[in-house]
Amino acid sequence: MREGGDGMDNGFGGTEVRSEAVRGTTILCGTGLARRFPVGEGVWALRRADLAVAEGEFVLVTGPSGCGKTTLLNLLGGLDRPTRGDVTLRGVSYSRLDESGLARLRRRELGFVFQFYNLLSDLTAEENVSLPMRLVGLRKAEIAVRVAELLEAVGMSHRKDHTPFELSGGEQQRIAVARALAVRPAIVLADEPTGNLDSKSGRDIMELFRRFNRELGQTFVVVSHDPGFAEYAHRVVRMRDGEIVSGGEPTAPPRTAAAVQGGSPA
């Protein structure tokens, strides 16, 4: 992993410089999002949500259970289709994409971290991290280098040959974070990434997010019911009863790598 995070290989054959000028540009925008699940008479899990996320921003979405946080995250990540509204990522409207187009978008532009880690149990830690890169079609040599960097960055180099069953929850989540960052996505979406961890492991994971955000300028949207994690985020979006009650729009430019003291993720 390169020190400082001012210039990184973007995984598509070029070097991406996340400069101060780039930061602050809205890359992800959900407008009028609503989602109704066809259960019985139908349940509105999300009534209306407008959310914009700037590049390099670390957004924490919080609220009580059942308020629609995960539903919102699923819609932002293209894992589900909204009943109403639309999402655009770097100007690409999800509603204009068919399922394969949406899959390609997720493959290249989005990273996911789940509450239950959701590593592929048949693969080792190293193979789990390399899978998104193989889907994108990177060369083997490049994949090997990047996997090593990422495992080093999350402190899991010594466990690279272990399968998920042989790892603790915190270790699995670190591997999941490395996997989410594998293709240098535009944005990483994390759904209750600490929900299944003890408090120390949870804080370690949030710390990892903060380091990647500060040093690489990686954009994060993290869903958590724990408002205590607000200290890690640039902005806290609060939800209640399927609606965003505060923090839907960027209020101030996010802190930059230059402005924040932090060590190398490696």
Add this chain to the structure above:
Amino acid sequence: MIDWLDALAGWLRRLVAALHPRNLCRTAEEVSVFGPLAVRSVKRRLARSILVSLSFAAGTAVYLGLAASFNGAAAAVAVKTAEPPLPADVIVVGVGPAGAQPVAALDAVPWARDYEVFDCWTAETSLGRRLVVGLTEGGRLEAGLGLSGPIPAGKVFVPRALAAAAGVDEGAVVEIGLTGSRGFVGRPLSVGGVFTPGRAAGLFADALVVRLEESLDLRTYLEREGLALSAAGRPAVPAGPDSVAVWERDPGDTPRLVARVRKLFPGADVQWPGLAAEEARRAAGGFFSPAGVALSLVFFIAGLGAFNVLVLSLLQRKTELGVLKAIGASDDEVFGLILLEGAMMAATGTLLGLGTGVGLVGWLNRISSLPLHLTSGDLGSAVGLAAFSFYLAAWLPGTLCRRASPVQLVGGRRLYLNPRSTCAQCGRCGGF
């Protein structure tokens, strides 16, 4: 119609696009990504994989065993029912005592020498041990006896004295015994006519010739049969015989001759050497058709077992498959992954089954008196049926997974074949 044509054109376009080198390369890339994943999954879930493979192995082996048994039975039936060919087209029985010099005697019959070719042999008949003379196809006798016209034909002609002694007359059934490769074979023939042998040298010349000439005289024939001529001088309804027997020296020509006779005598029951064997084969075919369905059921049952295991496997791995979709695998790629896993198990099982089946047939051949044998068609159909059963077994789990959204899979929600929300709202089937 237009919609149907559009759909067909669209399908062809997609097929051509899929065969484009660029897309083939992409498919190869996908296989390189998902192939190892499928291999790992198959190896990791070894018990499940073995179960599916064994289903196909058992199905293939049982199919081959049964197919070989049916082949053996069919061959045995054909051998048992094969009849020695009759050496002549028209048979005249009792033209002289055994040991006579029929050829020399027949040489005295001018028309016979000129127009006919003879076969003579001794046979046990229901009229006693007699000399049998066969008159081959293409001669005047054959024409006279009706194979080329609407007159009774294909009968046995018996001398009058012999007929009187044996108490048979025209229309009676006599039996002629022929010695074939599998021993004595009795063949029933009906007496087509009774004749008086010639006074001197001719064995049967005069009377038979008169009888034939009479037959060839249409007017006389029609009068005797009580039919009337139409205005055009042809019989309004040619009254054909009830039964026509066809004997052809060259068995290969029999179908042609049978067709000709059937055309001549549409209402007649046409018989020929080998008819019994053919009927046996037809009867066997009537048996083998449902047997073929039963054999296919073997694969259906094997496929059902594989289907259950694959569905269970899918339900256990919903989350993993959902994660694959979440990190960018397309619906088709996930579908392909499931097919690939199933194909590996099915292929392994089918190969195992082919080996087991062939070995089983070889072993049964050593201990069984019924010779079993397999054809390349059996092996091909076993592979084809296994592939078809595998696809049926893998289609539903694959399609369920293809149609489900990543959220449904990651969240472990129920899956419905119909992706419309109304299906989930109904939920009566319970989904998967």
